[in-house]
Structure formats: structure tokens, C-alpha cells
Amino acid sequence: MRTPADRIELVVDPARPTGRTLLAGGVEQSYVDVADPTYLHFEYVRRMAVVIDVAAPAGAPLDVLHLGGGALTLPRYVAATRPGSAQVVVERDPAVVDLAARDLPPRPAGVEVHVADAREAVAAAPADAYDLVLADIYQAARMPTHVATVDFAAEVGRVLRPDGVHLVNVTDLPPLVATRVQVATLRAVYADVCVVADRRMLRGRRYGNVVLVAARQPDRLPVARLAVRALRDPVPGGVLHGPALDGFVAGARPRTADPRR
Numbered sequence: 001m002r003t004p005a006d007r008i009e010l011v012v013d014p015a016r017p018t019g020r021t022l023l024a025g026g027v028e029q030s031y032v033d034v035a036d037p038t039y040l041h042f043e044y045v046r047r048m049a050v051v052i053d054v055a056a057p058a059g060a061p062l063d064v065l066h067l068g069g070g071a072l073t074l075p076r077y078v079a080a081t082r083p084g085s086a087q088v089v090v091e092r093d094p095a096v097v098d099l100a101a102r103d104l105p106p107r108p109a110g111v112e113v114h115v116a117d118a119r120e121a122v123a124a125a126p127a128d129a130y131d132l133v134l135a136d137i138y139q140a141a142r143m144p145t146h147v148a149t150v151d152f153a154a155e156v157g158r159v160l161r162p163d164g165v166h167l168v169n170v171t172d173l174p175p176l177v178a179t180r181v182q183v184a185t186l187r188a189v190y191a192d193v194c195v196v197a198d199r200r201m202l203r204g205r206r207y208g209n210v211v212l213v214a215a216r217q218p219d220r221l222p223v224a225r226l227a228v229r230a231l232r233d234p235v236p237g238g239v240l241h242g243p244a245l246d247g248f249v250a251g252a253r254p255r256t257a258d259p260r261r
Contacts, residue, residue: 008095010071010103013041020104022071022096030070034105037076043235044209047196048134048167049077050229051213054222055132055165061085063129065159067118067147068136071100072107079108089113090121119146125159133160136169143170148182149255153189157216165220166190168212174204180252182212183245188254190214192221194241195248196230202238202248 006025013019013031019041022030031041040046052074056062061084066075069091078085087110091097094115100107107113114121118137133156137147146152156166168186172179179195186193195202197210215221223241230237240248 008093008099010099016041020071022099024096030073032071032073032076032104037080037108040073040077042073042209043198043233043237044169044211045073046233047209047211047230047237048074048136048169050226050233051165051167051196051211052078052132053081054225054229056082059083062131063161064088064132064134065122065125065130066090066134066136067122068134068138069100069113070096070136071104072111072113074134075111076105076108079110085110087111090116090118092117119152119155122152122155122159127158128161129159131161131164132167133164134167138171143178143182145255148185149257150185150188151256153186153214157189160216163217163220164215166214168214170210170212171208172201172210173207176201176204176210177252179210179212180249181255183249184252185254186212186214187249188256190216191218192216193245194221194223194226194239195245196226196237196239198235199238202240 008024010020010022018033018035020032021028033039040049061082064078064087066089069089075087075089097113097115170179170182192215194213200206201208213221223239227239230239
């Protein structure tokens with residue numbers, strides 16, 4: 001039986017009648033506009049969507065794995081902007097899946113939803129299966145350690161195609177220790193990594209979300225286009241890459257082991 005601390009519910013956005021916010025224990029988890037799947041309310045979700053937009057030619061269908069499903073905000077966005085995409089969503093909480101199925105618009109064509117642990121789902125997936133893997137995995141406002149290690153990053157790399165892209169949402173606060181460690185962890189596996197976030201976050205001035213982007217191929221990431229799009233966001237963002245990212249991550253070490261093991 002759920003306690004108030006882990007209660008899940010959908011509430012109407014008083015400022016936008018078609019908006020629905022998924023709350024878990026009173027904390028915002030997802031936001032969906034039931035009339036417009038391209039409306040993205042949360043800043044970090046818009047930043048992830050920008051990566052999706054520039055990762056391949058506009059409108060081209062992609063094979064996408066979403067680790068963390070929530071209200072299916074980004075699967076709905078991908079279905080609307082890249083028709084014909086095949087998407088797999090992995091969500092560990094069956095109550096979230098049931099609530100979204102009951103109280104939100106039907107999931108788009110081409111979207112499969114599985115109730116499973118993210119690490120186990122990735123381990124069971126075939127190699128070279130996906131163009132994009134998006135990770136937005138949190139329990140009690142923390143990224144579980146078993147999906148934050150070099151081993152897990154390598155497993156995600158295994159299921160990505162050679163030109164595939166991996167996105168990770170990190171919630172952090174100054175001085176962004178968790179972000180720096182996660183960047184170091186991804187850099188231990190991937191040839192090209194960048195960070196996209198509110199410029200105030202990158203300066204250590206606020207709590208919030210940082211989006212990490214990684215690719216197996218060197219120079220795969222369209223960093224210049226990402227920087228332009230990030231700056232145009234209602235909450236202007238910045239991109240760290242190359243020497244700037246070297247300085248940001250200096251001294252941080254990859255997380256090489258899951259302490260549960």
C-alpha cells in the first residue's frame with residue numbers, strides 16, 4: 001500500500017487547462033499536454049528534445065529506448081515529430097504505467113511499454129538495436145547507483161548503433177558533484193560527450209537538471225547546433241564540450257562499481 005510520500009497522481013495545470021502534471025509524493029515527475037504532444041513544459045525535457053531534433057534529419061523515424069517512462073512525454077513527442085519511430089519504454093513502477101494508460105491519451109502507435117528494471121532491460125536488449133537511448137531514472141529524487149556506473153554505460157553503448165546517441169538526465173545542486181562524476185563515467189565509455197544545461201546551473205548558482213549527451217563515434221555530436229538551440233530556449237542554456245568540459249570534470253573519477261554488488 002502506498003504512503004503519502006510515494007502517492008502518484010495527475011493534476012490539471014491551472015495555467016494551461018490541457019496540461020497534466022504527474023506527481024509522485026507531491027514532487028513533479030512528468031508533464032503532458034493532452035492536446036499538443038510537442039508542448040514541453042519542463043526545461044530539461046526541452047533540452048532532451050533538442051538533442052532528439054538534431055540527432056538525425058528532421059522527420060526521419062528512429063528506434064528509441066526510453067529508460068524511465070513517467071507520463072510518456074518524450075515518446076509522445078518523438079511519435080509526433082518523427083512518425084513511424086519504433087519506441088520501447090521501460091518503467092519500473094506499474095502504478096505509473098496504469099495511471100498514464102487510464103487518465104492520459106492512448107500511447108501513440110509504435111510505442112511499447114514494459115514494466116521492468118532499467119538495467120535488466122538493457123542487459124536483455126540486443127546489440128546495435130537503437131538510434132537513441134534516453135535515461136531519466138530516479139527513485140526518491142536520486143539516480144539509482146546501478147544505472148550510474150561505467151558497466152551500465154557500456155551496456156547502453158552495446159545496444160546503441162554505431163552512430164547512436166545516449167542522453168542522461170541528472171538532477172543536481174552546486175557544486176554539481178554528481179554531474180561531474182556522471183560525465184567522467186560516460187567519458188570512460190563514449191568517444192564524444194557534452195553537457196547541456198541552464199547557464200546558471202553550469203556556473204553553480206542553482207539546483208536543477210543537467211542533460212548529458214554521449215556518442216560512440218568521435219565528433220558525432222552536433223555541438224554547434226545544440227548550443228544555438230540551447231541559447232534560444234525560454235531558459236537560456238549553454239553547452240560544455242571539449243576543453244570546456246575537460247575543465248568542468250577535472251578531478252572527477254568515473255563510478256566503476258555498483259555498491260550493491
